[in-house]
Amino acid sequence: MVVRPESGVVMNVVVLSGRLLSSPVARELPSGEVIWSLDLSTDAGADDGTGALAVPVVWSATEVPPWEKGTELAVAGVVRRRFFRSGGSTQSRTEVVAAKVLEVTRRRSHERALAAAVASLGEQDRARLRSTLG
Numbered sequence: 001m002v003v004r005p006e007s008g009v010v011m012n013v014v015v016l017s018g019r020l021l022s023s024p025v026a027r028e029l030p031s032g033e034v035i036w037s038l039d040l041s042t043d044a045g046a047d048d049g050t051g052a053l054a055v056p057v058v059w060s061a062t063e064v065p066p067w068e069k070g071t072e073l074a075v076a077g078v079v080r081r082r083f084f085r086s087g088g089s090t091q092s093r094t095e096v097v098a099a100k101v102l103e104v105t106r107r108r109s110h111e112r113a114l115a116a117a118v119a120s121l122g123e124q125d126r127a128r129l130r131s132t133l134g
Contacts, residue, residue, distance in 0.1 A: 014096050015118055017074045017104060018042035021054060024065045036061055038101070040073060059098040072104035076117030 018040035025037045038057040057075055059065075067073065077098040084091055100120035102108065108116075 012078045013076070014079050015074075015076045016040065016042055016055060016096070017072065018052075018055065020067055020069055020071045020073060023068050024059075026064070033060060034062065035059070036065060038065075038067075038073070038098075040075065056093065056095040057098050057101070058095050059101050061101075065101070067103060074102045074104055074117045076100045076120055 021039040021041050027035050027037065029035060036059045038059065040055045040057055041052045042055055043052055057077070059075075059077075075096060075098045077096050077100070079094065080097045081092055081094045084093075100117045102116055
């Protein structure tokens with residue numbers, strides 16, 4: 001979500017929670033960095049009757065995430081749209097680039113997991129997020 005508060009400051013911060021639609025998939029970049037792809041099902045559209053939304057999330061991690069389909073996760077990061085060539089045409093994909101991914105458990109409720117995810121954001125982004133929430 002990109003927010004333009006009254007101050008005119010543009011902010012690109014997303015915080016969400018949902019269930020994994022499938023196990024995470026790893027992809028190694030030419031640099032050697034491992035990127036994990038996750039698809040989360042959120043209840044974002046439940047209030048207006050449009051149903052759950054599938055949100056693609058990418059995350060850089062050195063360890064294999066232990067999560068499987070159905071695991072509840074909380075994510076904080078930014079929205080990114082990337083462009084690539086495929087089949088002779090330009091394609092695009094919009095995804096969440098996660099700064100933090102946490103599993104929601106009995107000991108770590110949604111609220112605590114989301115608060116920890118927000119805490120992983122930079123101080124400037126946290127301050128801007130607080131100012132837009134009131």
